[in-house]
Amino acid sequence: MAEAARARAAPLHRGLPDEISIWEILVRLPPKALLRCRAVCRAWRHATSARDFLLAHHGHQPALPLLYEHNPGPSIDIIPLDHRAGVATADKFHSVARLGFDETYIHLQASCDGLLIFCTEADSCFSAPLHFSVCSPATRQYAPLPLLRGFCLAGMYPHTPTGEYRLLLYPDSMLDYAELPPGVEGACYVYALGSCEPPRHIGWPEVELEIHAIVPALICGSLHWHIERDEYEGNKIIVFDTTTELFRQMRAPAVPGAADLFEMDGVLGMASFFGNGTVDIWTMQDYDGEVWAFKYRVELPVAELTERFGFNTYYSDVVVSFWDDHVLILVQSDEWLLHFDVAGKLVASFHRKLLRATQLRLKQTLVQHTFFPTIEGYVVNTFPFISLDDSGVHT
Numbered sequence: 001m002a003e004a005a006r007a008r009a010a011p012l013h014r015g016l017p018d019e020i021s022i023w024e025i026l027v028r029l030p031p032k033a034l035l036r037c038r039a040v041c042r043a044w045r046h047a048t049s050a051r052d053f054l055l056a057h058h059g060h061q062p063a064l065p066l067l068y069e070h071n072p073g074p075s076i077d078i079i080p081l082d083h084r085a086g087v088a089t090a091d092k093f094h095s096v097a098r099l100g101f102d103e104t105y106i107h108l109q110a111s112c113d114g115l116l117i118f119c120t121e122a123d124s125c126f127s128a129p130l131h132f133s134v135c136s137p138a139t140r141q142y143a144p145l146p147l148l149r150g151f152c153l154a155g156m157y158p159h160t161p162t163g164e165y166r167l168l169l170y171p172d173s174m175l176d177y178a179e180l181p182p183g184v185e186g187a188c189y190v191y192a193l194g195s196c197e198p199p200r201h202i203g204w205p206e207v208e209l210e211i212h213a214i215v216p217a218l219i220c221g222s223l224h225w226h227i228e229r230d231e232y233e234g235n236k237i238i239v240f241d242t243t244t245e246l247f248r249q250m251r252a253p254a255v256p257g258a259a260d261l262f263e264m265d266g267v268l269g270m271a272s273f274f275g276n277g278t279v280d281i282w283t284m285q286d287y288d289g290e291v292w293a294f295k296y297r298v299e300l301p302v303a304e305l306t307e308r309f310g311f312n313t314y315y316s317d318v319v320v321s322f323w324d325d326h327v328l329i330l331v332q333s334d335e336w337l338l339h340f341d342v343a344g345k346l347v348a349s350f351h352r353k354l355l356r357a358t359q360l361r362l363k364q365t366l367v368q369h370t371f372f373p374t375i376e377g378y379v380v381n382t383f384p385f386i387s388l389d390d391s392g393v394h395t
Helices: 002-008 018-028 031-037 042-047 051-060 302-309
Strands: 064-071 075-080 097-100 105-112 115-121 131-136 141-144 151-159 164-171 188-192 200-203 217-219 222-227 236-241 246-251 260-264 267-273 278-286 291-299 316-323 326-333 336-340 346-351 355-362
Touching: 018 042, 018 051, 064 105, 064 316, 075 105, 075 355, 105 151, 105 355, 115 151, 151 188, 151 222, 217 260, 217 267, 222 260, 260 316, 260 355, 267 316, 278 316, 302 326, 302 336, 302 346, 316 355, 326 355
Parallel strands: none
Antiparallel strands: 064 075, 064 355, 075 097, 105 115, 115 131, 131 141, 151 164, 164 188, 188 200, 217 222, 222 236, 236 246, 260 267, 267 278, 278 291, 316 326, 326 336, 336 346
């Protein structure tokens, strides 16, 4: 199909072959810049709208660490973090989308291939079913997911055999039995985005309590959660194969307390944060053999941070991510977002009261997902999307 698109495109520049202008330059642009380039001429618009081009374009997009920021309204800004043009070198954050909701509490729950899952609730007393929705910031497609009422979200993944995007769910244990969907029992469920069928029960009764509120890492075709155990049982990693949709367990490094899993240069990474300001980072050296290797020990300058930012090791969130051959260590301390390198050096600091770092990543796509129009309530390029200014930059 790529060859056909190349053949249809007319020459766009006398001194620059289409093979270069389209398939080497335009295909590497960020989505917003590419959409602007479509206005240059009909040939560019036609060539860059073909599905094979859009798939190739998505393949060139970086999977950026994802931030979000709450605004009055209420609304939420979606902010991918490019350490070269964001935290590391400037005091600006580029929002790719702003969405408004009727509910007061908005949570960004999952991200996969440019799709985001939101969870909203009217209050924080956990007494009502959660409301879920799905959106694509680049294509500005949005749809509610009413069939997920009564469930909590454990993860999102592409199901390779069917080409579907699926959600791993479990019943909301905070609800009264009468508020759960009819027929719902314990254990996990699977839901295919766009399906008119309710979530499908897949079993393993004990897992839903263990993976609650943990962002999984999608590596080697599986979702991974690090589970903290006591000193006698030892920690473990729960693995969900996204093709067979079966669970298993994996060995975890012997570290005290909780740890987060993330992708690190194509392999599984793990970061643990200790109360003394130390961050230990591990990588999985042999996935099949479950062999881990210690990679870094990062000593944060606790005394300096406490004096300058009111830093408290027990009330600070630490997010470790990896992109462009760099390990990014983001520390959320009260109203400050702090960026460190693996040497423990403070690279940048930002006083942003409602800006939050996540373990999620955003790899944007302009591919129009066909499941969206099948969902009742689907909209495109309208509310809940709220227009940003021309720059999309928040300072």
